Amino acid sequence: MSSKDEEDEIEKSSAPLIEHLIELRSRLIWAIAAFFVAFLVCFFFAREIFNLLVIPFQWATDWAGLDSEKVDLIYTAPQEFFFTQIKLAMFGGIVLAFPVIATQIYKFVAPGLYRNERRAFLPFLIASPILFLIGGALVYFFFTPMVMWFFLSMQQVGPDNEIQISLLPRVSEYLGLIMTLILSFGLVFQLPVVTTLMARVGLLSADGLVDKRKYAIVAAFVVAAVLTPPDPVSQIGLALPTILLYEVSIWSARMVERKREEERRAAEEAETSAGPAS
Structure with a gap:
């Protein structure tokens, strides 16, 4: 191929590339705009959202037999609560804007997929945020109260104790604990989505997953130890759902x-029935 032919080929391919870049820029603008709007909304209601996240702590104090009306959190630096609100707004902004972000990703990728591939991919796009929300709800309504109850049980309070040791969590550390648990459980709950997609493309098989079950159980506890705080309640609480999801x-x-x-057999039967007729 001559240099002129190469230049002509490059010129022909440059137009589709520019169109893809323009499309990518448009999708990124929509995704960033959705995150920015969600961030502003969450930052405006940051105090209310944080108070909502403290409710599991109140449940834990009830379980521990303490006064839930006297739940106190502190901050030890002047700017700590402000940056905690920013972090909370960023986390809430990503969660709220995720449907828009996922939709923009799908719209950018969909033109390059076949129709049957789009039909196969769309259910997983819907199932992924639903599973993430289920994992987050499990954290909020069960595991956060359990973890806080475990920590509260270590206190030394009451007239029988000469030394009073009370739990006074910092707002940043409490938010970090909640975010870590929600992200950990949300990611773990994506396991059926990931494995099903890999099974569809032939990278995994059910028999292979069964053979690797014992390794998966060990890996579940290792991952739980890495992703969760260093306490047995949250680690076991994440490992057991992981094994169930496996x-x-x-x-x-x-x-x-x-x-x-079934699709393969149907195709073979269609070919067999169409053979004599042709």
């Missing part, structure tokens, strides 16, 4: 393989 992933992979086999 079993759900095996079932989901079997369903994918069964459907693929």
Whole structure:
């Protein structure tokens, strides 16, 4: 190929590339705008949102037999609560804007997919945020009160104790604990989505997942130890749902393989019936 032909080929390919870059810029603008709006809303209501996140702490004090009306959190630096509100607004902004961000990603990728691939990908796009919300709800209504109850049980309070040791968590540390648990459980609850997608493209099989079950159980406890605070309640609380979700992933992979086999048999029967007629 001559240099002129190469230049012509480059010129032909430059237009689609520019169109893709323009499309990418448009999708990024929509995603950033959605995050910015959600960030402003969450920052405006940051105090109310933070007070809402303290409710599991109040439940834990009730479980510990303490006065839930005297739940106190502190901040030890002048700017600490302000930056905590910013961090809370960023976290809430990402959560609220995720449907818009995911939609923009899908709209950018969808034109390059076949129709059957788009139909296969869309349910997972819907299931992913739903599973994340389920994991976050589990953290809010069960595991955060359990973890705080565990920490509160270490206090030394009452007339029988000469030394009074009370829990006074900092606002930044409490928010960090909540965010860590929500992110950990939210990511772990994506396990069925990831494994099902990999099973669809043939990277995983149900039998392979069954064979690796014992390694997955060990990995679940290792990952839980890394992602959660260093206490046995939260670590076991994350490891057990992970193992359960692994079993759900095996079932989901079997369903994918069964459907693929049915489609293969239907295609073979269609070819067999169409053969004599031709």
